[in-house]
Amino acid sequence: MTTNINPVIPGFHPDPSVCRVGEDYYLVNSSFEYFPGVPIFHSRDLVRWEQIGNVLDRPSQFTVRPGREGASAGIYAPTIRYHDGEFWMVTTNREDVMKGHLIVRASDPAGEWSEPVYTTGAIGIDPDLAWDETGTCYLTWAFPGGIHQATVDPATGKLLCEPRLVWSGTGLAHVEGPHLYRRGDYWYLLVAEGGTGPGHGVTVARSHSPSGPWEPHPANPVLSHRSSPHPVQNTGHGDLVELPDGTWAMVHLGVRPRGSFPESHVNGRETFLTGVDWVDDWPVIVEDRYDVPQAPTAFTDDFDAERLHPRWIAPGADPRSFAVPTPGAGLRLSAGRTPEGREAERLLAVRARDSSWTATATLPQGDAALVVRIDDAHWAAVERQGTTVSARAVVGPFDQVLATVEGITADHPLALRAVANTQQYSFAKGPDDIHLGYLADGEFQALAAIDGRYLSTEVAGGFTGRVIGVEGLGTDALVTRFTYAPDPDPVPATPMAMPPSTDS
Numbered sequence: 001m002t003t004n005i006n007p008v009i010p011g012f013h014p015d016p017s018v019c020r021v022g023e024d025y026y027l028v029n030s031s032f033e034y035f036p037g038v039p040i041f042h043s044r045d046l047v048r049w050e051q052i053g054n055v056l057d058r059p060s061q062f063t064v065r066p067g068r069e070g071a072s073a074g075i076y077a078p079t080i081r082y083h084d085g086e087f088w089m090v091t092t093n094r095e096d097v098m099k100g101h102l103i104v105r106a107s108d109p110a111g112e113w114s115e116p117v118y119t120t121g122a123i124g125i126d127p128d129l130a131w132d133e134t135g136t137c138y139l140t141w142a143f144p145g146g147i148h149q150a151t152v153d154p155a156t157g158k159l160l161c162e163p164r165l166v167w168s169g170t171g172l173a174h175v176e177g178p179h180l181y182r183r184g185d186y187w188y189l190l191v192a193e194g195g196t197g198p199g200h201g202v203t204v205a206r207s208h209s210p211s212g213p214w215e216p217h218p219a220n221p222v223l224s225h226r227s228s229p230h231p232v233q234n235t236g237h238g239d240l241v242e243l244p245d246g247t248w249a250m251v252h253l254g255v256r257p258r259g260s261f262p263e264s265h266v267n268g269r270e271t272f273l274t275g276v277d278w279v280d281d282w283p284v285i286v287e288d289r290y291d292v293p294q295a296p297t298a299f300t301d302d303f304d305a306e307r308l309h310p311r312w313i314a315p316g317a318d319p320r321s322f323a324v325p326t327p328g329a330g331l332r333l334s335a336g337r338t339p340e341g342r343e344a345e346r347l348l349a350v351r352a353r354d355s356s357w358t359a360t361a362t363l364p365q366g367d368a369a370l371v372v373r374i375d376d377a378h379w380a381a382v383e384r385q386g387t388t389v390s391a392r393a394v395v396g397p398f399d400q401v402l403a404t405v406e407g408i409t410a411d412h413p414l415a416l417r418a419v420a421n422t423q424q425y426s427f428a429k430g431p432d433d434i435h436l437g438y439l440a441d442g443e444f445q446a447l448a449a450i451d452g453r454y455l456s457t458e459v460a461g462g463f464t465g466r467v468i469g470v471e472g473l474g475t476d477a478l479v480t481r482f483t484y485a486p487d488p489d490p491v492p493a494t495p496m497a498m499p500p501s502t503d504s
Contacts, residue, residue: 004272005231007254009041009049012268012465014196015077015126016251017239019087024180025241026080026109027251028055028089029271032464033064033074034313034349038091040080040109046241046249046273047292053310054090055080059318061104061116062093066316067343070095071375072462077126077177077237080109083137090114090127090139101127101141103154109136117157122150126192129154130180130210137211139210139328140166140189142176147191149211162248167214169193170203172221177237180210186281189214192237196269196463199226200236202252204283223252223274223285232272233257240276240283250277250285255457258355258431259421264456266374266418266431266441267352268465297353298485303331311350313467315376322346330364330480336471339367339385342394343376348479349469353419354486355432359468360367360413360439366477370414372434372468378460380450382414382436383473389414391436391448395459402436402448413439413481416468418452420489431456 009016015030025046031037036054043049056062056075064074078091090103100119106112119127129152131137136358139152139159147170151160167189169175177192186206194200201224205214225235238252254272258262275289301309303325312319320336323346336346352372361370373379380393389408391495392401417435430453438445453459455466470479 003276004288004290004292005256006294007270008047008251008270008273008292008295010267010295010297011270011351012467013039013271014253014269014463015237015350016253016271017077017079017179018251019080019082020241020243021082023244027271028078028080028088030420030463031056031075031076031313033066033070033315034074034464034467035063035064035316035318036310036313037062037075038078038089039310042110046251047290048295051310055104055113057113061113062102063095064316065095066345068376070316072464079128079179079239081129083129083131084135087384088129092125092127092141096124097125098123101139102158103129103157105154117155119157119159120151121159122148122152122163124148126177128179130182132210138180139179140178142178142341146175147178147189147427164211166212167191167205170216170220171201172203181240182210182277185283187281188240190238190240193221194224194226194236196236196253197234200224200234201226202236202238202250202285206258206281217282218386219282219284222283223250223287225254231256234269235272247285248278249289250274250276250283256355260427260429260455262458264431264453264458266452266456266466267354268457269463275293295353300481300483302481303479304328313349313351314347314469315344315349315373315467317346319348322363323348330478333366333470333472333479334370334475335475336473338474339383342399344371344373344469344471347371347373347469347471349373349467350484352418352466352468354418356418356487356489357484358415358417358444358487359482360415362413362477362481363470363477363479365411366475367473368414368477368479369471369473370416370468371471372416372418372455372466374455374460374464374466375462378455380416380434380436380455382416382438383444384408384410384414385473389438389447393450393454395454402450405447408438415439415444417444417446417487419487421452422490426466429451430454496501
């Protein structure tokens with residue numbers, strides 16, 4: 001049996017939901033405080049995915065907040081489904097949670113999605129849509145106490161009955177992430193339990209009715225890596241899909257922790273793939289069904305298109321409000337935070353997606369920064385003011401300039417590098433080291449390095465992962481090139497000989 005450790009969509013892409021239309025698969029993820037919201041991907045084989053847009057890409061569709069108060073709020077777990085010739089997406093915006101869940105639809109998933117309607121009276125997170133053979137639509141979601149459900153008109157958001165508790169789960173913590181399916185004689189309710197941490201898992205129950213009563217799977221949780229040495233942990237929040245040949249698969253989230261005990265993960269919760277068999281009308285997970293290679297992540301953007309690529313996001317702001325591409329001339333960034341500021345105001349960013357990587361930005365005009373960030377209290381940056389380049393780190397209340405060099409002109413790209421830790425038997429290593437510097441004659445010149453634990457979820461908390469971005473420092477700035485590339489992980493150090501036991 002092979003152990004598949006590669007995500008199909010690496011980097012901060014949690015809470016995956018998937019649907020199939022003919023030979024085509026479409027997948028969406030949570031996006032939290034980042035705009036645009038709900039990245040959407042397309043695939044023909046479930047293994048190789050291409051981002052084709054973002055479902056929520058207009059300020060009229062949703063709002064997010066910048067700053068520490070907005071961190072890990074915003075857009076929670078979405079569900080994507082195809083019904084009666086249209087794509088439907090339902091999700092929760094924590095900024096408007098009392099309005100109910102929001103529903104949008106589109107005939108072309110890569111095109112424009114509708115303005116949202118809200119399910120007034122359905123309060124909670126992680127909504128799902130499912131239709132029975134009569135066309136009745138069931139809205140199912142998580143709320144304290146378990147999984148709740150109501151019938152709904154998805155075109156208007158109007159609930160057609162009173163919400164009711166339909167299942168309290170198997171007894172594990174935080175019953176959430178429900179998805180409802182019909183297969184054969186049964187309806188299946190797939191949920192996440194155990195919390196989106198080390199105890200996370202996927203559980204399932206079945207019924208002859210979409211509203212229960214529910215019979216739990218005798219082998220629950222059907223997927224969990226808790227208390228195991230598996231290199232992918234926190235596995236849970238799955239969604240099933242049937243393939244054209246009648247077989248099934250499941251996408252789910254997981255993390256890749258590294259470093260010394262208790263280990264840290266830095267790129268957020270990522271999207272993984274597993275196979276599914278059916279035995280006695282129960283789903284059985286087959287983790288080695290798919291051979292998933294490392295996803296291609298490298299890119300260079302010269303900003304010569306009229307629109308930003310959908311990979312670009314910003315915390316708490318629409319990138320189009322401050323990042324204007326001018327074909328042939330680069331991308332103009334409106335002034336962001338002041339040089340002394342700690343909170344991102346106009347940070348144009350992409351998700352970090354590898355264990356080792358290098359990112360560079362060419363910024364020929366204006367004072368600017370190249371930043372790697374978890375949130376506004378956990379980030380590191382290379383900052384240029386005039387011809388002075390500094391390495392700076394913010395960790396909680398601490399804000400320190402680590403090194404400064406003079407005489408670095410704007411034709412030297414700013415650069416960041418993450419170097420994965422592969423040293424064994426060390427009790428003092430984070431998941432990686434973050435090197436902050438610049439390029440001189442194409443060579444990386446490091447000013448300082450920090451332990452990657454300071455920019456990890458285990459330190460910062462929250463539901464997101466690292467992003468890497470550029471920002472004007474109190475002035476407008478011009479960026480003409482941004483490059484991101486995975487680096488080969490360093491060769492593991494020779495294992496140290498363990499000291500002899502002193503037990504008598």
